[in-house]
Amino acid sequence: MKLRKKLFIACGRTFSDVRKQTVESFVYTGGVAALFGKTLFGIWSFPLRKRQILEQMSRIGVASFPIVVLISFFTGIVLALQSAYQLQQMSAQMYIASLVALSVTRELGPVLTALIIAGRSGAAITAELGTMKVTEQIEALETLSASPVQYLVVPRFIALVVMVPLLTVYADFFGVLGGYLVGVGKLNITHAMYMKMTLVPLTVGDVMTGIAKSAVFAVIICVISCFEGINSQGGAEGVGKSTTASVVKSFILIIMADCLFTAIFYFFGK
Amino acid sequence: MIELKNVCKTLNRKTILKDLNLTVKKGESLVIIGRSGCGKSVSLKHMIGIMRPDSGMVSVDGEDITKVSSIELDKIRMKFGMLFQGAALFDSLSVLENVGFQLFEYTDMSLMQISRRVRDCLGMVGLQGIEKMKPAALSGGMKKRVALARAISMNPKIILFDEPTTGVDPITGDIINKLIRHLHDTLKTTSITVTHDMRSAYQIADRIAMLYEKKIIAIGTPEEIMRSENKTVRQFINGDAEGPITAGLGSRF
DSSP states (O other): OHHHHHHHHHHHHHHHHHHHHHHHHHHHHHHHHHHHHHHHHHHHSSOOOHHHHHHHHIIIIITTHHHHHHHHHHHHHHHHHHHHHHHHHTTOTTHHHHHHHHHIIIIIHHHHHHHHHIIIIIHHHHHHHHHHHHTTHHHHHHHTTOOHIIIIIHHHHHHHHHHHHHHHHHHHHHHHHHHHHHHHHTSOOOHHHHHHHHHTTOOHHHHHHHHHHHHHHHHHHHHHHHHHHHTOOSHHHHHHHHHHHHHHHHHHHHHHHHHHHHHHHHHHOO | OEEEEEEEEEETTEEEEEEEEEEEOTTOEEEEEOOTTSSHHHHHHHHTTSSOOSEEEEEETTEETTSSOHHHHHHHHTTEEEEOTTOOOOTTSOHHHHHTHHHHHHOOOOHHHHHHHHHHHHHHTTOOSOTTOOGGGSOHHHHHHHHHHHHHTTOOSEEEEESTTTTSOHHHHHHHHHHHHHHHHHHTOEEEEEESOHHHHHHHOSEEEEEETTEEEEEEOHHHHHTOOOHHHHHHHHTOSSSGGGGGGGGGO
16 A cells, blocks of 8 residues: 555656646747747837847857857868768769768758857857846846847847858858868869769759758747846856756757758658 | 735745735835835836736826836836846946936937936936946946936936845945935935835935835834834834744744
Protein backbone atom coordinates (compact mmCIF):
# COMPACT_ATOMS: atom_id res chain seq x y z
CA MET A 1 0.00 0.00 0.00
CA LYS A 2 2.74 2.35 0.95
CA LEU A 3 4.52 1.69 -2.34
CA ARG A 4 1.32 2.15 -4.32
CA LYS A 5 0.62 5.40 -2.52
CA LYS A 6 4.12 6.65 -3.26
CA LEU A 7 3.69 5.68 -6.88
CA PHE A 8 0.41 7.60 -7.14
CA ILE A 9 1.98 10.65 -5.54
CA ALA A 10 4.97 10.48 -7.90
CA CYS A 11 2.68 10.12 -10.94
CA GLY A 12 0.55 13.01 -9.72
CA ARG A 13 3.57 15.25 -9.29
CA THR A 14 4.89 14.33 -12.73
CA PHE A 15 1.56 15.13 -14.39
CA SER A 16 1.36 18.36 -12.44
CA ASP A 17 4.87 19.38 -13.56
CA VAL A 18 4.12 18.45 -17.17
CA ARG A 19 0.86 20.41 -17.04
CA LYS A 20 2.61 23.42 -15.50
CA GLN A 21 5.39 23.37 -18.11
CA THR A 22 2.86 22.97 -20.92
CA VAL A 23 0.90 25.97 -19.69
CA GLU A 24 4.12 27.98 -19.32
CA SER A 25 5.11 27.05 -22.89
CA PHE A 26 1.78 28.29 -24.22
CA VAL A 27 2.07 31.51 -22.19
CA TYR A 28 5.63 32.01 -23.51
CA THR A 29 4.60 31.34 -27.13
CA GLY A 30 1.66 33.70 -26.78
CA GLY A 31 3.87 36.41 -25.32
CA VAL A 32 6.44 36.05 -28.11
CA ALA A 33 3.71 36.12 -30.77
CA ALA A 34 2.17 39.23 -29.18
CA LEU A 35 5.56 40.99 -29.15
CA PHE A 36 6.09 40.07 -32.83
CA GLY A 37 2.66 41.48 -33.70
CA LYS A 38 3.30 44.70 -31.76
CA THR A 39 6.69 45.07 -33.48
CA LEU A 40 5.16 44.75 -36.95
CA PHE A 41 2.51 47.28 -35.96
CA GLY A 42 5.22 49.55 -34.58
CA ILE A 43 7.10 49.49 -37.91
CA TRP A 44 4.05 50.69 -39.77
CA SER A 45 3.21 53.39 -37.20
CA PHE A 46 5.70 56.14 -37.82
CA PRO A 47 7.98 57.76 -36.93
CA LEU A 48 10.90 55.38 -37.34
CA ARG A 49 13.89 56.36 -35.29
CA LYS A 50 16.57 56.60 -37.98
CA ARG A 51 19.45 57.41 -35.65
CA GLN A 52 18.75 54.41 -33.42
CA ILE A 53 18.24 52.10 -36.40
CA LEU A 54 21.61 53.12 -37.87
CA GLU A 55 23.25 52.73 -34.46
CA GLN A 56 21.88 49.20 -34.12
CA MET A 57 22.91 48.35 -37.68
CA SER A 58 26.43 49.42 -36.82
CA ARG A 59 26.51 47.39 -33.60
CA ILE A 60 24.87 44.29 -35.05
CA GLY A 61 26.14 44.31 -38.62
CA VAL A 62 29.37 46.24 -38.92
CA ALA A 63 30.81 45.04 -35.62
CA SER A 64 29.94 41.38 -36.40
CA PHE A 65 31.50 41.47 -39.87
CA PRO A 66 35.01 40.31 -38.84
CA ILE A 67 33.79 37.30 -36.86
CA VAL A 68 31.31 36.25 -39.55
CA VAL A 69 34.01 36.46 -42.22
CA LEU A 70 36.50 34.53 -40.10
CA ILE A 71 34.14 31.72 -39.17
CA SER A 72 32.67 31.30 -42.66
CA PHE A 73 36.15 31.36 -44.24
CA PHE A 74 37.42 28.60 -41.97
CA THR A 75 34.18 26.68 -42.40
CA GLY A 76 34.74 26.71 -46.16
CA ILE A 77 38.26 25.36 -45.62
CA VAL A 78 37.09 22.60 -43.27
CA LEU A 79 34.24 21.62 -45.58
CA ALA A 80 36.58 21.33 -48.55
CA LEU A 81 39.14 19.26 -46.62
CA GLN A 82 36.56 16.93 -45.06
CA SER A 83 34.83 16.25 -48.37
CA ALA A 84 38.23 15.71 -50.05
CA TYR A 85 38.73 12.53 -47.96
CA GLN A 86 35.93 10.71 -49.75
CA LEU A 87 35.90 12.42 -53.12
CA GLN A 88 39.62 11.92 -53.79
CA GLN A 89 39.17 8.16 -53.39
CA MET A 90 36.72 8.29 -56.28
CA SER A 91 38.87 10.78 -58.23
CA ALA A 92 35.96 13.16 -57.95
CA GLN A 93 37.67 16.00 -56.13
CA MET A 94 36.40 18.54 -58.67
CA TYR A 95 32.97 18.16 -57.09
CA ILE A 96 34.36 19.69 -53.89
CA ALA A 97 33.68 23.07 -55.47
CA SER A 98 29.97 22.32 -56.01
CA LEU A 99 29.61 20.77 -52.60
CA VAL A 100 31.17 23.77 -50.85
CA ALA A 101 29.21 26.31 -52.88
CA LEU A 102 25.83 24.64 -52.42
CA SER A 103 26.36 23.75 -48.74
CA VAL A 104 27.55 27.23 -47.85
CA THR A 105 24.90 29.19 -49.75
CA ARG A 106 21.96 26.99 -48.85
CA GLU A 107 22.82 26.04 -45.27
CA LEU A 108 26.07 26.92 -43.59
CA GLY A 109 26.16 30.58 -44.56
CA PRO A 110 22.73 31.50 -43.23
CA VAL A 111 22.76 29.14 -40.23
CA LEU A 112 26.26 29.92 -38.99
CA THR A 113 25.69 33.65 -39.46
CA ALA A 114 22.45 33.45 -37.49
CA LEU A 115 24.09 31.47 -34.70
CA ILE A 116 26.94 33.97 -34.49
CA ILE A 117 24.53 36.92 -34.35
CA ALA A 118 22.33 35.14 -31.79
CA GLY A 119 25.32 34.51 -29.55
CA ARG A 120 26.87 37.92 -30.02
CA SER A 121 24.11 40.45 -30.64
CA GLY A 122 21.12 38.52 -29.31
CA ALA A 123 22.81 38.08 -25.93
CA ALA A 124 23.80 41.75 -25.87
CA ILE A 125 20.22 42.82 -26.67
CA THR A 126 18.82 40.63 -23.88
CA ALA A 127 21.38 41.85 -21.38
CA GLU A 128 20.75 45.50 -22.27
CA LEU A 129 16.95 45.27 -22.18
CA GLY A 130 17.08 43.07 -19.10
CA THR A 131 19.19 45.61 -17.25
CA MET A 132 16.76 48.34 -18.34
CA LYS A 133 13.88 46.24 -17.02
CA VAL A 134 15.37 45.57 -13.58
CA THR A 135 16.39 49.25 -13.18
CA GLU A 136 12.83 50.42 -14.08
CA GLN A 137 13.99 52.19 -17.25
CA ILE A 138 11.32 50.39 -19.29
CA GLU A 139 8.63 51.56 -16.86
CA ALA A 140 10.13 55.04 -17.07
CA LEU A 141 9.66 54.92 -20.86
CA GLU A 142 5.97 54.10 -20.36
CA THR A 143 5.56 57.00 -17.91
CA LEU A 144 7.07 59.28 -20.59
CA SER A 145 4.32 58.08 -22.98
CA ALA A 146 6.85 56.20 -25.12
CA SER A 147 6.09 52.67 -26.22
CA PRO A 148 8.96 50.34 -25.20
CA VAL A 149 8.26 48.23 -28.31
CA GLN A 150 8.40 51.24 -30.62
CA TYR A 151 11.48 52.71 -28.94
CA LEU A 152 13.53 49.61 -28.15
CA VAL A 153 12.36 46.64 -30.21
CA VAL A 154 11.54 48.16 -33.62
CA PRO A 155 15.04 49.64 -34.27
CA ARG A 156 16.65 46.31 -33.35
CA PHE A 157 14.17 44.38 -35.50
CA ILE A 158 14.83 46.51 -38.58
CA ALA A 159 18.60 46.41 -37.99
CA LEU A 160 18.63 42.61 -37.67
CA VAL A 161 16.36 41.95 -40.65
CA VAL A 162 18.58 44.16 -42.83
CA MET A 163 22.01 43.21 -41.53
CA VAL A 164 21.73 39.43 -41.03
CA PRO A 165 20.96 38.74 -44.72
CA LEU A 166 23.76 41.14 -45.74
CA LEU A 167 26.17 39.33 -43.45
CA THR A 168 24.96 36.04 -44.92
CA VAL A 169 25.99 37.23 -48.39
CA TYR A 170 29.47 37.94 -47.07
CA ALA A 171 29.50 34.59 -45.25
CA ASP A 172 28.59 32.83 -48.52
CA PHE A 173 31.39 34.62 -50.38
CA PHE A 174 34.10 33.96 -47.82
CA GLY A 175 32.94 30.37 -47.30
CA VAL A 176 33.31 29.69 -51.00
CA LEU A 177 36.66 31.54 -50.96
CA GLY A 178 37.90 29.25 -48.18
CA GLY A 179 36.94 26.20 -50.22
CA TYR A 180 38.59 27.73 -53.29
CA LEU A 181 41.91 28.26 -51.50
CA VAL A 182 41.96 24.62 -50.39
CA GLY A 183 40.75 23.23 -53.72
CA VAL A 184 43.07 25.24 -55.96
CA GLY A 185 45.94 25.59 -53.53
CA LYS A 186 46.18 22.10 -52.14
CA LEU A 187 43.95 19.65 -54.03
CA ASN A 188 45.26 20.33 -57.53
CA ILE A 189 41.98 21.61 -58.93
CA THR A 190 42.57 24.26 -61.56
CA HIS A 191 41.10 27.74 -61.14
CA ALA A 192 38.95 27.35 -64.27
CA MET A 193 37.61 23.98 -63.16
CA TYR A 194 36.89 25.23 -59.65
CA MET A 195 35.01 28.29 -60.90
CA LYS A 196 33.04 26.19 -63.40
CA MET A 197 32.08 23.61 -60.80
CA THR A 198 31.08 26.40 -58.42
CA LEU A 199 29.01 28.56 -60.78
CA VAL A 200 27.32 25.93 -62.96
CA PRO A 201 25.34 24.08 -60.27
CA LEU A 202 24.78 27.20 -58.19
CA THR A 203 21.54 28.98 -59.04
CA VAL A 204 20.13 32.32 -57.96
CA GLY A 205 17.47 30.31 -56.15
CA ASP A 206 20.10 28.64 -53.96
CA VAL A 207 21.48 31.99 -52.87
CA MET A 208 18.06 33.58 -52.42
CA THR A 209 16.69 30.70 -50.33
CA GLY A 210 19.69 31.12 -48.06
CA ILE A 211 19.08 34.84 -47.75
CA ALA A 212 15.35 34.33 -47.17
CA LYS A 213 16.11 31.87 -44.39
CA SER A 214 18.55 34.33 -42.82
CA ALA A 215 15.82 36.99 -42.70
CA VAL A 216 13.55 34.58 -40.81
CA PHE A 217 16.42 33.71 -38.47
CA ALA A 218 16.87 37.46 -37.83
CA VAL A 219 13.22 37.74 -36.80
CA ILE A 220 13.66 34.79 -34.42
CA ILE A 221 16.78 36.33 -32.86
CA CYS A 222 15.12 39.73 -32.40
CA VAL A 223 11.83 38.53 -30.95
CA ILE A 224 13.36 35.98 -28.58
CA SER A 225 16.16 38.20 -27.31
CA CYS A 226 13.88 41.23 -26.84
CA PHE A 227 11.16 39.15 -25.16
CA GLU A 228 13.62 37.58 -22.74
CA GLY A 229 15.13 40.99 -21.95
CA ILE A 230 11.84 42.82 -21.42
CA ASN A 231 10.60 40.03 -19.13
CA SER A 232 13.73 39.73 -16.99
CA GLN A 233 13.16 39.65 -13.27
CA GLY A 234 15.22 39.28 -10.14
CA GLY A 235 18.16 41.63 -10.56
CA ALA A 236 21.55 40.66 -11.98
CA GLU A 237 20.91 36.94 -11.60
CA GLY A 238 17.65 37.25 -13.51
CA VAL A 239 19.33 39.17 -16.32
CA GLY A 240 22.00 36.47 -16.53
CA LYS A 241 19.36 33.73 -16.72
CA SER A 242 17.43 35.62 -19.39
CA THR A 243 20.59 36.12 -21.46
CA THR A 244 21.42 32.41 -21.35
CA ALA A 245 17.82 31.46 -22.14
CA SER A 246 17.76 33.91 -25.05
CA VAL A 247 20.83 32.36 -26.69
CA VAL A 248 19.75 28.76 -26.10
CA LYS A 249 16.18 29.31 -27.33
CA SER A 250 17.38 31.28 -30.35
CA PHE A 251 19.78 28.47 -31.26
CA ILE A 252 17.08 25.81 -30.96
CA LEU A 253 14.50 27.80 -32.94
CA ILE A 254 17.02 28.68 -35.67
CA ILE A 255 17.88 25.01 -36.19
CA MET A 256 14.22 24.00 -36.09
CA ALA A 257 13.29 26.70 -38.59
CA ASP A 258 16.18 25.65 -40.82
CA CYS A 259 14.98 22.05 -40.71
CA LEU A 260 11.46 23.14 -41.63
CA PHE A 261 12.62 25.34 -44.52
CA THR A 262 14.95 22.66 -45.83
CA ALA A 263 12.10 20.15 -45.87
CA ILE A 264 9.75 22.64 -47.57
CA PHE A 265 12.30 23.54 -50.24
CA TYR A 266 13.17 19.91 -50.79
CA PHE A 267 9.63 18.58 -51.16
CA PHE A 268 7.97 21.60 -52.77
CA GLY A 269 10.88 23.42 -54.37
CA LYS A 270 11.42 21.21 -57.41
CA MET B 1 -8.02 64.60 -9.10
CA ILE B 2 -6.99 60.95 -8.81
CA GLU B 3 -9.25 58.33 -7.35
CA LEU B 4 -8.54 54.69 -6.50
CA LYS B 5 -11.75 52.79 -5.79
CA ASN B 6 -11.79 49.24 -4.37
CA VAL B 7 -8.48 48.47 -6.07
CA CYS B 8 -7.28 44.88 -5.67
CA LYS B 9 -3.94 43.59 -6.94
CA THR B 10 -2.18 40.26 -6.62
CA LEU B 11 1.43 39.74 -7.67
CA ASN B 12 3.17 36.34 -7.68
CA ARG B 13 0.19 34.84 -5.83
CA LYS B 14 0.50 37.39 -3.04
CA THR B 15 -2.30 39.91 -2.45
CA ILE B 16 -0.70 43.34 -2.34
CA LEU B 17 -3.77 45.57 -2.36
CA LYS B 18 -7.29 44.68 -1.29
CA ASP B 19 -10.18 47.14 -1.70
CA LEU B 20 -7.85 50.11 -1.57
CA ASN B 21 -9.72 53.41 -1.58
CA LEU B 22 -7.86 56.69 -1.89
CA THR B 23 -8.66 60.12 -3.28
CA VAL B 24 -6.00 62.67 -4.17
CA LYS B 25 -7.30 66.23 -4.31
CA LYS B 26 -6.20 68.57 -7.05
CA GLY B 27 -3.22 70.71 -6.07
CA GLU B 28 -2.41 68.88 -2.85
CA SER B 29 0.80 67.15 -1.78
CA LEU B 30 -0.17 63.69 -0.56
CA VAL B 31 2.38 61.38 1.04
CA ILE B 32 1.71 57.67 1.32
CA ILE B 33 3.65 56.01 4.14
CA GLY B 34 3.96 52.37 5.10
CA ARG B 35 6.39 49.58 5.72
CA SER B 36 8.70 48.30 3.02
CA GLY B 37 6.85 45.91 0.73
CA CYS B 38 3.35 46.96 1.82
CA GLY B 39 2.31 48.10 -1.66
CA LYS B 40 3.09 51.84 -1.70
CA SER B 41 4.97 51.76 -5.03
CA VAL B 42 2.33 49.40 -6.46
CA SER B 43 -0.37 51.98 -5.56
CA LEU B 44 1.67 54.72 -7.21
CA LYS B 45 2.11 52.68 -10.40
CA HIS B 46 -1.65 52.14 -10.59
CA MET B 47 -2.18 55.92 -10.64
CA ILE B 48 -0.14 56.33 -13.82
CA GLY B 49 -1.40 53.11 -15.39
CA ILE B 50 1.89 51.17 -15.40
CA MET B 51 -0.02 48.53 -13.45
CA ARG B 52 -3.66 47.63 -13.92
CA PRO B 53 -5.75 46.44 -10.97
CA ASP B 54 -7.21 42.95 -10.91
CA SER B 55 -10.47 44.64 -9.90
CA GLY B 56 -11.54 48.14 -8.99
CA MET B 57 -11.17 51.47 -10.68
CA VAL B 58 -8.50 54.12 -11.09
CA SER B 59 -9.67 57.47 -12.38
CA VAL B 60 -7.67 60.55 -13.34
CA ASP B 61 -9.67 63.78 -13.68
CA GLY B 62 -12.85 61.71 -13.97
CA GLU B 63 -11.54 59.32 -16.63
CA ASP B 64 -11.27 55.61 -15.77
CA ILE B 65 -7.76 54.74 -16.95
CA THR B 66 -8.36 51.01 -16.56
CA LYS B 67 -10.77 51.11 -19.49
CA VAL B 68 -9.00 53.38 -22.00
CA SER B 69 -6.92 52.29 -24.99
CA SER B 70 -3.12 52.44 -24.89
CA ILE B 71 -3.15 55.52 -27.15
CA GLU B 72 -5.53 57.35 -24.81
CA LEU B 73 -3.50 56.21 -21.82
CA ASP B 74 -0.36 57.70 -23.39
CA LYS B 75 -2.22 61.03 -23.72
CA ILE B 76 -3.31 60.89 -20.07
CA ARG B 77 0.27 60.13 -19.03
CA MET B 78 1.36 63.43 -20.55
CA LYS B 79 -0.24 65.02 -17.46
CA PHE B 80 2.18 63.10 -15.26
CA GLY B 81 5.83 63.25 -14.34
CA MET B 82 7.37 60.47 -12.26
CA LEU B 83 10.55 60.15 -10.21
CA PHE B 84 11.50 56.50 -9.75
CA GLN B 85 13.24 55.10 -6.69
CA GLY B 86 16.42 54.34 -8.62
CA ALA B 87 16.09 57.44 -10.85
CA ALA B 88 15.68 55.16 -13.92
CA LEU B 89 17.74 57.41 -16.19
CA PHE B 90 18.42 55.95 -19.64
CA ASP B 91 22.03 54.75 -19.53
CA SER B 92 22.71 55.18 -23.24
CA LEU B 93 21.53 58.82 -23.32
CA SER B 94 23.24 61.94 -22.02
CA VAL B 95 21.71 64.16 -19.32
CA LEU B 96 20.45 66.52 -22.06
CA GLU B 97 18.78 63.64 -23.91
CA ASN B 98 17.33 62.22 -20.69
CA VAL B 99 15.86 65.49 -19.39
CA GLY B 100 14.75 66.56 -22.87
CA PHE B 101 13.35 63.12 -23.79
CA GLN B 102 9.72 64.17 -24.07
CA LEU B 103 10.68 67.50 -25.64
CA PHE B 104 12.56 65.68 -28.41
CA GLU B 105 9.77 63.13 -28.88
CA TYR B 106 6.60 65.20 -28.66
CA THR B 107 7.39 68.83 -29.43
CA ASP B 108 8.61 70.74 -32.48
CA MET B 109 11.16 72.64 -30.43
CA SER B 110 14.58 73.18 -31.96
CA LEU B 111 17.71 71.77 -30.35
CA MET B 112 18.55 75.25 -29.03
CA GLN B 113 15.12 75.66 -27.46
CA ILE B 114 15.29 72.19 -25.92
CA SER B 115 18.78 72.88 -24.57
CA ARG B 116 17.50 76.08 -22.99
CA ARG B 117 14.53 74.32 -21.41
CA VAL B 118 16.78 71.50 -20.13
CA ARG B 119 19.15 74.10 -18.67
CA ASP B 120 16.20 75.74 -16.89
CA CYS B 121 14.96 72.43 -15.51
CA LEU B 122 18.42 71.47 -14.30
CA GLY B 123 18.72 74.94 -12.76
CA MET B 124 15.47 74.36 -10.84
CA VAL B 125 16.96 71.24 -9.25
CA GLY B 126 20.27 72.92 -8.52
CA LEU B 127 22.42 71.39 -11.27
CA GLN B 128 24.35 73.19 -13.99
CA GLY B 129 26.72 72.32 -16.79
CA ILE B 130 26.20 68.55 -16.79
CA GLU B 131 24.18 68.22 -19.98
CA LYS B 132 26.82 66.21 -21.81
CA MET B 133 27.49 63.75 -18.99
CA LYS B 134 26.17 60.22 -19.00
CA PRO B 135 24.20 58.82 -16.02
CA ALA B 136 27.00 56.43 -15.11
CA ALA B 137 29.20 59.42 -14.28
CA LEU B 138 26.69 60.94 -11.84
CA SER B 139 26.38 60.41 -8.08
CA GLY B 140 23.18 58.95 -6.62
CA GLY B 141 21.91 62.34 -5.52
CA MET B 142 22.66 63.92 -8.90
CA LYS B 143 20.85 61.09 -10.69
CA LYS B 144 17.74 61.71 -8.58
CA ARG B 145 17.85 65.42 -9.33
CA VAL B 146 18.35 64.81 -13.07
CA ALA B 147 15.40 62.40 -12.95
CA LEU B 148 13.39 65.10 -11.18
CA ALA B 149 14.36 67.58 -13.90
CA ARG B 150 13.15 65.05 -16.48
CA ALA B 151 9.87 64.63 -14.62
CA ILE B 152 9.13 68.39 -14.73
CA SER B 153 10.39 69.13 -18.26
CA MET B 154 6.90 69.10 -19.83
CA ASN B 155 5.24 71.09 -17.00
CA PRO B 156 3.16 68.17 -15.76
CA LYS B 157 0.07 68.72 -13.66
CA ILE B 158 0.72 65.66 -11.49
CA ILE B 159 4.12 64.49 -10.21
CA LEU B 160 4.69 61.10 -8.59
CA PHE B 161 7.70 60.47 -6.34
CA ASP B 162 8.68 56.90 -5.49
CA GLU B 163 10.90 56.89 -2.40
CA PRO B 164 12.73 60.08 -3.42
CA THR B 165 15.18 60.09 -0.49
CA THR B 166 16.01 56.37 -0.39
CA GLY B 167 19.64 55.59 -1.06
CA VAL B 168 20.97 59.13 -0.61
CA ASP B 169 22.77 60.71 2.33
CA PRO B 170 20.73 62.79 4.84
CA ILE B 171 21.94 66.13 3.46
CA THR B 172 21.03 65.21 -0.12
CA GLY B 173 17.76 63.81 1.19
CA ASP B 174 16.93 67.12 2.83
CA ILE B 175 17.83 68.96 -0.38
CA ILE B 176 15.48 66.68 -2.35
CA ASN B 177 12.67 67.17 0.21
CA LYS B 178 13.01 70.94 -0.05
CA LEU B 179 13.13 70.71 -3.85
CA ILE B 180 9.95 68.64 -3.96
CA ARG B 181 8.12 71.13 -1.73
CA HIS B 182 9.51 74.10 -3.65
CA LEU B 183 8.49 72.62 -7.03
CA HIS B 184 5.04 71.77 -5.68
CA ASP B 185 4.53 75.33 -4.45
CA THR B 186 6.07 76.98 -7.53
CA LEU B 187 4.59 74.85 -10.30
CA LYS B 188 1.23 74.41 -8.51
CA THR B 189 1.18 70.68 -9.25
CA THR B 190 -0.55 67.78 -7.54
CA SER B 191 2.18 65.69 -5.88
CA ILE B 192 1.96 62.14 -4.61
CA THR B 193 5.01 60.85 -2.73
CA VAL B 194 5.59 57.35 -1.46
CA THR B 195 8.08 57.03 1.38
CA HIS B 196 8.81 55.36 4.68
CA ASP B 197 10.92 58.32 5.78
CA MET B 198 8.77 60.22 8.27
CA ARG B 199 11.01 63.31 8.30
CA SER B 200 10.55 63.52 4.54
CA ALA B 201 6.80 62.97 4.91
CA TYR B 202 6.35 65.82 7.42
CA GLN B 203 8.38 68.21 5.23
CA ILE B 204 6.55 67.46 1.98
CA ALA B 205 2.95 66.62 2.89
CA ASP B 206 -0.31 68.52 2.97
CA ARG B 207 -1.88 65.16 3.89
CA ILE B 208 -0.39 61.82 4.90
CA ALA B 209 -2.02 58.44 4.24
CA MET B 210 -0.77 55.24 5.86
CA LEU B 211 -0.96 51.98 3.92
CA TYR B 212 -1.11 48.87 6.10
CA GLU B 213 -2.45 45.36 5.47
CA LYS B 214 -3.38 46.20 1.87
CA LYS B 215 -5.54 49.23 2.77
CA ILE B 216 -5.35 52.85 3.86
CA ILE B 217 -5.86 52.81 7.62
CA ALA B 218 -5.32 56.49 8.40
CA ILE B 219 -5.32 59.74 6.45
CA GLY B 220 -4.95 63.32 7.63
CA THR B 221 -2.71 66.35 7.90
CA PRO B 222 0.79 65.83 9.30
CA GLU B 223 -0.41 67.23 12.64
CA GLU B 224 -3.39 64.85 12.73
CA ILE B 225 -1.14 61.88 11.94
CA MET B 226 1.33 62.96 14.64
CA ARG B 227 -1.55 63.10 17.16
CA SER B 228 -3.16 59.85 15.93
CA GLU B 229 -4.24 57.46 18.66
CA ASN B 230 -4.19 54.48 16.28
CA LYS B 231 -1.54 52.17 17.77
CA THR B 232 -0.43 50.91 14.36
CA VAL B 233 0.11 54.44 13.11
CA ARG B 234 1.89 55.42 16.32
CA GLN B 235 4.26 52.44 16.10
CA PHE B 236 5.16 53.32 12.51
CA ILE B 237 5.66 57.06 12.91
CA ASN B 238 7.69 56.56 16.10
CA GLY B 239 9.72 53.77 14.53
CA ASP B 240 9.14 51.37 17.45
CA ALA B 241 10.27 47.76 17.09
CA GLU B 242 7.41 46.60 19.35
CA GLY B 243 3.77 47.13 18.62
CA PRO B 244 0.81 45.79 16.64
CA ILE B 245 2.77 45.76 13.35
CA THR B 246 5.40 43.38 14.76
CA ALA B 247 3.13 41.55 17.24
CA GLY B 248 3.50 38.20 15.47
CA LEU B 249 7.31 38.48 15.40
CA GLY B 250 7.68 39.06 19.18
CA SER B 251 9.63 35.84 19.93
CA ARG B 252 12.37 36.82 17.44
CA PHE B 253 13.33 39.79 19.61
